[in-house]
Amino acid sequence: MKILVVGGTGTIGQAVVNELKKDTKSLQQAQKVVMFKSILINDLPLKLYTNK
Amino acid sequence: MSHLDAVVSTVGSVHFGLLTEMTEEQFYVGIKNKLMGQVNLVLIGQHYLNPKASFTLTSGILNQDPILQGANAAVVNGAIEGFVKAAALELPNSMRINAISPTIVTESMPKLEAFFRGFVSVPVAEVALAYSKSVEGAQTGQVYRVGY
Numbered sequence: 001m002k003i004l005v006v007g008g009t010g011t012i013g014q015a016v017v018n019e020l021k022k023d024t025k026s027l028q029q030a031q032k033v034v035m036f037k038s039i040l041i042n043d044l045p046l047k048l049y050t051n052k
Numbered sequence: 053m054s055h056l057d058a059v060v061s062t063v064g065s066v067h068f069g070l071l072t073e074m075t076e077e078q079f080y081v082g083i084k085n086k087l088m089g090q091v092n093l094v095l096i097g098q099h100y101l102n103p104k105a106s107f108t109l110t111s112g113i114l115n116q117d118p119i120l121q122g123a124n125a126a127v128v129n130g131a132i133e134g135f136v137k138a139a140a141l142e143l144p145n146s147m148r149i150n151a152i153s154p155t156i157v158t159e160s161m162p163k164l165e166a167f168f169r170g171f172v173s174v175p176v177a178e179v180a181l182a183y184s185k186s187v188e189g190a191q192t193g194q195v196y197r198v199g200y
Contacts, residue, residue, distance in 0.1 A: 001057045001058070002055055002056045002057050002058075003056070003057065003058040003059070003060060003187065004056050004058070004059045004060065005060045005062065006059070006060065006061040006062060006063055006093065007061065007062040007063030010062055010063055011157060011159050011160055011176055012062040012110070012154070012157060012176055012179055012180070013062040013063065014176075015176040015177050015179065015180035016060055016062055016179075016180045016183045016184075018177075018180065019177070019180035019181060019183065019184045020060075020183070020184060020187065
């Protein structure tokens with residue numbers, strides 16, 4: 001499951017990433033964090049969180 | 053953004069200021085950033101995400117429980133929630149979309165306490181659970197209010 005978290009380094013964003021990294025049902029086959037990648041759309045800082 | 057299963061947006065700026073002093077340009081801060089930033093994420097992302105992928109956007113409490121100097125935030129939050137409800141009807145390929153509307157986050161209180169006098173804050177970890185519910189659940193077109 002690949003999830004793009006926009007603002008993944010903000011207060012809420014960090015907590016969301018931490019929550020999504022837990023091995024919940026839909027992510028149970030996933031590994032841990034693979035990478036963060038910054039891109040930019042309309043002034044919003046985007047952080048890419050992927051689970052492979 | 054190809055091959056993504058979920059897009060979560062947790063950011064967006066608005067302008068806080070007195071209505072009697074607010075300019076159109078200042079009002080556009082929230083419109084262009086928090087509103088259109090997230091709307092554009094969906095408009096663009098819908099063409100690249102996997103079938104059954106989800107969008108989770110962020111609104112906030114201020115359209116339901118307004119504060120002084122919060123007119124810009126109130127308008128933007130309300131617009132985001134309206135967009136989510138309407139977009140859920142039209143997103144292709146069984147894609148889903150929800151919004152998270154948290155009250156003031158406990159971890160942000162030191163900076164924002166003066167604006168939110170009398171509000172009960174919610175720990176950010178509790179807010180994060182709503183995002184998990186949106187991403188890993190099955191609902192669409194919903195606004196999850198957290199802490200109020």
